[in-house]
Amino acid sequence: MTESPEFPAGESPLAGVRVVELTAIGPVPHAMMILGDLGADVVRIERPDRGELQVIPSDRDPVLRNRRLVRADLTDPSGLAQVRQLVDRADVLIEGFRPGTVERLGLGPDEVCSTNPGLVYGRMTGWGQHGPAARTAGHDLNYLSVTGALHAIGRRGERPPVPLNLIADYGGGSVFLVIGILAALVERNRSGRGQVIDAAMVDGVSVLLQPMLSWRSAGFWSDQRGDNVLDGGAPYYDTYTCADGEFVAVSAIEHRFYAELLSGLGLTAGDVPDREDSANWPAMREMFAHLFAGRTRDEWADVFVGTDACVSPVLSVDEAESYPQLRARGTLHRHSGQLEAAAAPRFSRSSPGDGALASWSDLAAVLSSWSVRSASG
Numbered sequence: 001m002t003e004s005p006e007f008p009a010g011e012s013p014l015a016g017v018r019v020v021e022l023t024a025i026g027p028v029p030h031a032m033m034i035l036g037d038l039g040a041d042v043v044r045i046e047r048p049d050r051g052e053l054q055v056i057p058s059d060r061d062p063v064l065r066n067r068r069l070v071r072a073d074l075t076d077p078s079g080l081a082q083v084r085q086l087v088d089r090a091d092v093l094i095e096g097f098r099p100g101t102v103e104r105l106g107l108g109p110d111e112v113c114s115t116n117p118g119l120v121y122g123r124m125t126g127w128g129q130h131g132p133a134a135r136t137a138g139h140d141l142n143y144l145s146v147t148g149a150l151h152a153i154g155r156r157g158e159r160p161p162v163p164l165n166l167i168a169d170y171g172g173g174s175v176f177l178v179i180g181i182l183a184a185l186v187e188r189n190r191s192g193r194g195q196v197i198d199a200a201m202v203d204g205v206s207v208l209l210q211p212m213l214s215w216r217s218a219g220f221w222s223d224q225r226g227d228n229v230l231d232g233g234a235p236y237y238d239t240y241t242c243a244d245g246e247f248v249a250v251s252a253i254e255h256r257f258y259a260e261l262l263s264g265l266g267l268t269a270g271d272v273p274d275r276e277d278s279a280n281w282p283a284m285r286e287m288f289a290h291l292f293a294g295r296t297r298d299e300w301a302d303v304f305v306g307t308d309a310c311v312s313p314v315l316s317v318d319e320a321e322s323y324p325q326l327r328a329r330g331t332l333h334r335h336s337g338q339l340e341a342a343a344a345p346r347f348s349r350s351s352p353g354d355g356a357l358a359s360w361s362d363l364a365a366v367l368s369s370w371s372v373r374s375a376s377g
């Protein structure tokens with residue numbers, strides 16, 4: 001079992017920041033996990049019946065750690081009134097519904113910001129708050145497909161694979177929502193006013209794609225999958241099957257790293273064709289595949305450990321828990337018997353939230369703990 005990582009003893013970076021989270025799935029709870037890890041006081045408003053949204057009970061889900069949970073029916077006037085009181089005392093409100101939904105509930109920006117002008121109002125959607133697709137459904141794969149990201153992933157001549165929903169939901173979604181919230185809180189220190197954040201996954205994914213867009217404009221990136229260094233086209237940036245059926249990842253892009261790759265494989269530069277000519281890549285890949293197939297994954301890991309060849313074993317999550325570098329940093333650890341990712345990033349003076357699983361609370365009790373004050377105070 002990996003112990004929790006050591007952090008400096010100090011106040012959390014976002015201590016004192018009050019956040020109201022309206023129940024949603026995907027990037028919203030993930031973003032609020034990050035804010036909670038940074039010390040924000042996050043209160044999640046659970047609907048009385050979550051229905052298909054319920055995958056793991058809320059008080060046992062590590063994604064909902066560092067939260068207080070309260071149940072409130074936003075369609076009931078009394079429940080809505082209590083939530084409005086909570087929002088009036090908050091610094092941040094987060095919602096992830098289709099455009100227009102919270103307005104119909106009476107919690108739209110115009111309504112709540114009129115009584116709490118310092119409120120940072122975060123809106124998380126796939127398509128954004130306006131445009132022809134704004135009110136239609138979608139998921140990670142759809143947002144990848146229309147931005148060009150999905151087209152760029154995969155092998156030459158094959159259909160695009162279905163990647164984990166890390167790119168749009170979390171990379172282009174929750175991370176950009178967190179960036180927007182933090183930026184708005186910093187700006188509020190100058191202006192004393194909150195603002196609305198329109199965080200759309202299609203926007204975030206497009207920003208993530210900017211390096212490829214730049215390379216494409218400069219003529220260094222092809223729209224053909226498998227033509228490029230970083231899309232599996234280059235044999236020195238690929239995965240290979242080992243003797244035991246497991247895999248290694250190779251990313252020896254720089255020439256000095258490539259030289260160490262060749263050395264570990266028992267090759268010299270004279271043994272392989274010129275890598276700068278992509279016409280040689282199929283022959284190089286065949287050569288590398290043959291060599292990697294001669295030993296097990298862990299044998300190759302031992303060959304390359306401590307080198308700059310940029311060769312690493314492809315691990316399952318269970319195996320990752322024991323990987324020496326992750327273990328040394330406490331990147332994955334056990335909390336309440338469950339495997340969790342530790343808070344990130346790390347700070348020199350500040351400590352993260354305690355990582356406790358979410359606990360149920362009474363809305364009136366939360367209101368009592370959040371004394372009335374100016375949201376910017």
